Amino acid sequence: MNVLILNGPNLNLLGKREPDIYGHETLADIENAIRHRAFDKGVGTDFLQTNHEGVMLDRIHEARGRFDAIVINPAAWSHTSVALLDALKAFEGQVVEVHLSNIHTREAFRHHSYVSARAEAVIAGMGSFGYLAAIDFLAR
């Protein structure tokens, strides 16, 4: 199984950005932990973080037929992007949506995610462990 792990806008600042909400680990720390977990489970991985929505859409299009699943933290695009939802609908594999924070206990505008309508599973509020749980779920 091959899994593409996608992280959306501002997640390159993890560790520095609002650490009380998002924790002290950097995105590189989190990606390393995912890589190890996936290796243990015999799962192949590839990673992208981007602050550019079109780059994210292109990468999802390219994933068609190449990856069995996508694990995505769409960050702020969760709450705004029908284009992201449509791109994920065009992907045939499984989709797991991950949020570090529990979006449902935060501002009302974070309570709705367009991506959730396409996701097999949604994980929120587990911090970086959410990505590992997503790998375990896909590899089960």
Ligand code: DQA
């Ligand atoms: C987030 C939650 C979003 O509301 C926010 O815009 C993010 C990160 C999370 O991981 O908790 O950038 O997706």
